[in-house]
Amino acid sequence: MRYAFMRSILCLLCLCSSSTWLLAQTSEIIRSSRPGQSFTPYTVGSNVFQIQSGLNINGFEVSNEEDGSGLFFLALGRFGITETIEVRTEFQLANNKATFIDQEETSSGLSAWTVGVRFNILNPEDVRKPALGFQVDLNLNVASEDFKSDHIAPKLLLLHSQALSNRLGLTTNWGILWNGNDATPRGLYTFALTYALDDKWSLLLENYGEVEDGDFDSRFDTGIGYLLNSDLQLDLGAGYGRNDGVSDYFFDFGVSARF
Secondary structure, three states: HHHHHHHHHHHHHHHHHOHHHHHHHOOOOOOOOOOOOOOOOOOOOOEEEEEEEEEEEEEEEEOEEEEEEEEEEEEEEEEOOOOOEHHHEEEEEEEEEEEEOOOOEEEEEEEEEEEOOOOEEEEEOOOOEEEEEEEEEEEEOOOOOOOOOOEEEEEEEEEEEOOOOOOOEEEEEEEEEEEOOOOOOOEEEEEEEEEEEOOEEEEEEEEEEEEOOEEEEEEEEEEEEEEEEEEEEEEEEEEEEEOOOEEEEEEEEEEEOOO
């Protein structure tokens, strides 16, 4: 039933995107989802290829005897089929270590490989009005043994973005995803504010979280982006959360390039 629902959503979005392809156009400067967790509703544009990569250092602590750390590299490739439709694929390589009461566990290898598609449904000329998109990602069950799920895990996202002023912008995501091991879905959200200091520098402040079986987790992160030129961006980010007695954090550095 879950996959039949996804096929219905895809068919509906194909119809929507085919009727709105005139509303979008390729941006003069690169649009990257880095830094932060939020995705904007915009596509890269017809026949445009974009890559977004990052190196992430993270960790968690439950108590003095239970903690862990990790390092992972991710790369996301995006290609515009039309002005309003893009296909995308992302992979992650991870190396994690966790200590639980003097017992150490390690895991490493390909931690995720996803394929997906994004539809830019609405992109008004007035940036103060909401832009909307829809994204479907499938996490393939081809990861290394330490991370492999039993089944393909889908994620559905509604993407929203709009300008609040000449320099301040708002992006939100609302979605649902599965872990590939059971039928229990998780809800997710992101709420991000970006502020353009000038034509090159931008700041991010973001809240994001998930809910599953009534258990709600929320985290915060911040970041800064620097536009080297119209097709190349650098970014730095950091985040922190404390939920159910567990503290976690991350630092990351990324590069986004458009061709």
